[in-house]
Amino acid sequence: MTHSDQKNSSAAERLLLLQSHLVHGDSNVATGVRDLAEERAAASFNVVDMADFFAGGKEAADYMRTAYQIIRRDPILYLSTGSPFNDTQLQEREKTMAQIRRYVEISRNMKDPKQRAAFELAMNIYSESFSMRIYVHEMLFKQSFLLNGTVEQYEEWKDDIESWKCIGCYAMTELGHSSFLRGLETTAVFDRETDEFIINSPTITSTKWWIGMAGETATHTVAICQLIIDGKQYGTFWFVVQLRDYAAGRLMPGVTAGNIGPKAGRQGLDNGWIQFNGVRIPRKNMLMRWATVTREGKFTQAPHAALSYAALIPERLSCLFATANMCGQAATIATRYSCVRRQGPKDEKVMDFQTQQVRLMPAVATVYVCSVVSRVMMAHWGNMTSMINDQPEEFLRLLSDVHAVSAGFKAVSTWRGSEVLEMCRRACGGHAYSAHNALAGIIGDWGVVTTGGGDNIVLTQQTAVSRHAACIYCAEVVF
Amino acid sequence: MTHSDQKNSSAAERLLLLQSHLVHGDSNVATGVRDLAEERAAASFNVVDMADFFAGGKEAADYMRTAYQIIRRDPILYLSTGSPFNDTQLQEREKTMAQIRRYVEISRNMKDPKQRAAFELAMNIYSESFSMRIYVHEMLFKQSFLLNGTVEQYEEWKDDIESWKCIGCYAMTELGHSSFLRGLETTAVFDRETDEFIINSPTITSTKWWIGMAGETATHTVAICQLIIDGKQYGTFWFVVQLRDYAAGRLMPGVTAGNIGPKAGRQGLDNGWIQFNGVRIPRKNMLMRWATVTREGKFTQAPHAALSYAALIPERLSCLFATANMCGQAATIATRYSCVRRQGPKDEKVMDFQTQQVRLMPAVATVYVCSVVSRVMMAHWGNMTSMINDQPEEFLRLLSDVHAVSAGFKAVSTWRGSEVLEMCRRACGGHAYSAHNALAGIIGDWGVVTTGGGDNIVLTQQTAVSRHAACIYCAEVVF
Incomplete structure (x- = not known):
């Protein structure tokens, strides 16, 4: 074979190989799309119904779908590289602040408050760094005025906070x-x-x-x-x-x-x-x-006495949502990977191995549990804060109870989150070591959650003390 | 108070504050050094004896002390910034390769083979990226020639490998x-x-x-x-x-x-x-x-059949050492932090809280267990490889056994390592979220260990199959 022959033959082989990627033939490099479609078609439930349930109903799900579409079509909100994995800290910060400015601009012009809320939620799910900034500004900072400031103080600052002037x-x-x-x-x-x-x-x-x-x-x-x-x-x-x-x-x-x-x-x-x-x-x-x-x-x-820390209650409750969100992303990545990754003498999907199922099914279950509990608790907290001006005594009466319960949920959900993320990482095998798998980044982000916003060990002690007192109270009243 | 007065007063206060740092007075900012000295003095055992035991005897410990001194005094081996936490990937790689070149240069001129071995070990402990490069080149690559190559092949390549020409x-x-x-x-x-x-x-x-x-x-x-x-x-x-x-x-x-x-x-x-x-x-x-x-x-x-993968046996055994080393660093950081960090109504050392002790004592114990088992297994493997030319049948006879045992140790120690690192991270509270605490980096490095070099689930199955076969063999021979 001459050198020129060899060159032609290599080029031809390479073209055939590329073709096989494009037409999804039976080459093993192109099984992923087909494998995923098969798994989705084999669900024993209606996938759209489940997605609606997960979002809190069909209306809420539709608002979320629209919100994701807005993000995906916007050149500033949607990261052009698809991910921040190759960015420096400075680049990531610049992009996140650009997202914030763009978000404020779009949000201000949205007429439908439900769509606006869904848009904020979708952005929080889409970008962890965005969500932390929004969270610090709108939850911790703004709610401090609402919960600890007078009505006049809240009114004085509200506009500058909502416009992000301050x-x-x-x-x-x-x-x-x-x-x-x-x-x-x-x-x-x-x-x-x-x-x-x-x-x-x-x-x-x-x-x-x-x-x-x-x-x-x-x-x-x-x-x-x-x-x-x-x-x-x-x-x-x-x-x-x-x-x-x-x-x-x-x-x-x-x-x-x-x-x-x-x-x-x-x-x-x-x-x-x-x-x-x-x-x-x-x-x-x-x-x-x-x-x-x-x-x-x-x-x-x-x-x-606990009033000074009232703004920490939504912080703790938000950890339930964060667990559902972060574990949801991790479980999605690991489950999809397990359905397209093939290994073993019969080239099985790794999802078909029991050892994979015992790791991923509990991960998925955790996502659903935390999602539902988060929604219930957030609605409860929303009701409470709406009482703060007209029924302050009722707000105060409910405060220590919700403080104790939110502390317990925060600790239990974030500890569980650590376990689930590590299970999902391991379920992706060696490929979870690439930053592009996203799990390493999620685990890095998660690092602060079991100790920050109240150390879990301290919080569970507070919950235990409160529940113990409640038991004694019940015992004394009932017997 | 005039503006000038205020300025002078602030400057004077600042000088007093700085002075308090330097003289270790009773200001709470300067308690760390004293607290650590107290804890060390209170040990119920001889600390130097324990360090000697940990290194494998007094002679080995002295070689290690000399090795660390060489590293600390060398401007290339010792990172001038003290850590790679602010480096880009490219900078870290350049520094690591400079360390390799310097290491080869120093090592070549060392007359005492025990000092040379201690120097290599100390460098491996000091820098994870250095250790991975040394490991790939000297363990995986070079041992492939030793274990799978003929004597002639090994001799042909040995010099170029040892000089890092190739x-x-x-x-x-x-x-x-x-x-x-x-x-x-x-x-x-x-x-x-x-x-x-x-x-x-x-x-x-x-x-x-x-x-x-x-x-x-x-x-x-x-x-x-x-x-x-x-x-x-x-x-x-x-x-x-x-x-x-x-x-x-x-x-x-x-x-x-x-x-x-x-x-x-x-x-x-x-x-x-x-x-x-x-x-x-x-x-x-x-x-x-x-x-x-x-x-x-x-x-x-x-x-x-397993001969093709014989070089993986030292890889698996090295995970025992890696667990001892990485968990050792993590436990040291978390334990020292717990002895100088004060919190609570009486400004207690957090080490005095039971919740801290139940996390850190098992972490320290893990380090000692893995260190001892690692030393025993590595000596066994060293004996085996020295037989390879003169007693190849004996080498082969021992191979499947050590394969099964090393697979099991690799899985158990690295899983345990994940738990210990996470416990140590949590024991450092929010401060473990800073890269300068080093635990986040160690956990990132560790990410690959439970799935790479043989997925732990696959490895434990191999160990189980082998031990099951051994049981059946024993049962048949004995009864």
């Missing part, structure tokens, strides 16, 4: 303390002369740490501080502090803040640190729905 | 098949006319995939291929193929290879893919210790 973060955790919140060290000292609070970070350990969007983006924060009046300490309360100016994002006088640096996941979110050095804010920047400080420096107590 | 990789896994090795598709067709084998990747799924150092570095590979003579298939055997030239690392004619892309961990190792298109190699490049093909194309069978 970008908010939620400064609770400090370098030295997180699980033991009473140990937080940042101070807010009342200055009677000027009717201001002076915010200070008195030690290195009092540095606000891990604060989402504090690294580069946030113009404002709600910061939890030890309230001090005339040298006396009154406990921790929330204060609104401007971090950066609107014009160019420059740090305000007395504020030092920066990036946390490289981390396990969610590279698109700028977790940061903040130090306050004699930052003066007007007295009205203390959130005063429950506890108040008057012009004269007179303090009145909040009716319920 | 850089080797180990091309076993293919895109379509890994656990089912008999399904591998790469072919080696004997050409009687030219006394050569022609190596081909006949399908996309036959592409060699995940091959460590194939992406950018390796000049040669041992590749497992279906041996075909006169159209008849004889099973899988190993062939040495040159991938790149020595002068500039250019791919050889007929070889296409590249990087796998972003992945979960071990960014410093260039996992790659290889396709062969009619690559011709001389007949003597088939490794012929056990099976042979003569000049006339006559094939003689290997005495033992």
Whole structure:
């Protein structure tokens, strides 16, 4: 065979091979599409009905379908490379902020509030870093005004928050303390002369740490501080502090803040640190729905100690949704892979091996359980927050119960989530080691969830104490 | 207070704060050093004796101490930034290859073979990406010549391998098949006319995939291929193929290879893919210790089917060492953190909480167990390989037993490793989410270990089958 013959023959073989990919013939390289179609056709239930049920009904499912279509057709919302796996941290952050701006623009022009809600949900499912930013701003920051601010305070800030003119973060955790919140060290000292609070970070350990969007983006924060009046300490309360100016994002006088640096996941979110050095804010920047400080420096107590942390309840409940969402993505990837991956002497689908089924069926079940519980609990919380102005006593009556239950659900669902993600990873074999399989990234993102937003061990203890008290109460009332 | 007063007062406060860090006073920011010293002093055993035991005796421990000192004092071996956490994949790879070159240079000039071995071990512990490269080249590639090559073949290649003139990789896994090795598709067709084998990747799924150092570095590979003579298939055997030239690392004619892309961990190792298109190699490049093909194309069978995979036995045994090493690093980080991190109403060390102890004590125990078992098994394997030339029958007699045992140890230790790493991560609370805590990186690196190098589920089945057969044998002999 001459060199030229060999070259022609190789080229011809290569063309045949390429053709076999395109026509889905019986070459083993093209079985994937057919295998998946077969599996879908073999379902013992109506797949569309199940998708509708999963979304919370046919109407909700249709809104979600429209929302995904909007994302897919938008050149800014939809990542042009299909994934962030090749991006640097900086690139991912730029793309995520571009998504936020585009999302606000589209959302503002949507007439149908149900479509708007579905659009937000779809974006949160689509991008983890997007969802964390939305979450910090709209849930932690905005809900702090709703739950801890007066009606007037909420009204004052609402428009700037909803338009993202001001970008908010939620400064609770400090370098030295997180699980033991009473140990937080940042101070807010009342200055009677000027009717201001002076915010200070008195030690290195009092540095606000891990604060989402504090690294580069946030113009404002709600910061939890030890309230001090005339040298006396009154406990921790929330204060609104401007971090950066609107014009160019420059740090305000007395504020030092920066990036946390490289981390396990969610590279698109700028977790940061903040130090306050004699930052003066007007007295009205203390959130005063429950506890108040008057012009004269007179303090009145909040009716319920847990109120300061009320915004953490939706954070904990959102972990149920996050478990359903992240495990849902992982189970989808692992299950599809198992239906198209073939191995063994008869070239079986690996899904046909029992060892694969015992890992993936419980993973899928977890997704459905967490999805349903999440929907029920979120509806309950929605009802509660709608009472806050007209029936504050009823809101307060329900608060400690939902606090205990949400803490327990958060711990149990996120621990279970870790197990499910690892099972799905293993079910994908060696190919889960590629970033393009997405599971490594999901597991990286998930790294913070069992310890952040309340350490699971601390939370389950709180749930246990509360349930124990409830048992004793029942026993005393009934017998 | 004037602006100037305030400025002076802030500066004075800041100086006091800095001073408190330096003098280890009673400010809570400087308790770490004291807390660790206290814990160390309180040990109920002699810490140096324990370190000696852990290293395998006082002599071995002293060699390791010297080795670590060499690393720490060398500006190339020791990462100047202290860690690779801020490096890109490319930077990490460049630094790792610089470490390899420096390591070869230092190692070559070491007179004492025990010091040389300790130096290699210390480097492997110090850098995971370094260790993977050393491992691919010296264990998988070089041992393939030792275990599957003739004495002459081993002698022919030994010097170039040891000097790293040729850089080797180990091309076993293919895109379509890994656990089912008999399904591998790469072919080696004997050409009687030219006394050569022609190596081909006949399908996309036959592409060699995940091959460590194939992406950018390796000049040669041992590749497992279906041996075909006169159209008849004889099973899988190993062939040495040159991938790149020595002068500039250019791919050889007929070889296409590249990087796998972003992945979960071990960014410093260039996992790659290889396709062969009619690559011709001389007949003597088939490794012929056990099976042979003569000049006339006559094939003689290997005495033992598992021989092709003998180089996988040290790979599996090395997982015991890897578990001890990686869990050892994780347990050290988490335990030290728990001794200096304070939380709670009495500012307790978190190590004093029972919930922390039940996570960390089993982690530490795992490290000791795996370390001891690893040392015993590696000594056993060392004895076996020293028999290979003089007592090949004895080597073969022991092979299937050690294959079954190593498979079981690999699965059990790496599964346990996953649990321990996750426990250690959680024990560090939110701070494990920072890349600088190192646990996220270790968990990323670990991602491949339960499925790569033999999927744990497949391996435990092999162990079970072998032990079952052994039971039946015993029952028949005894009763």
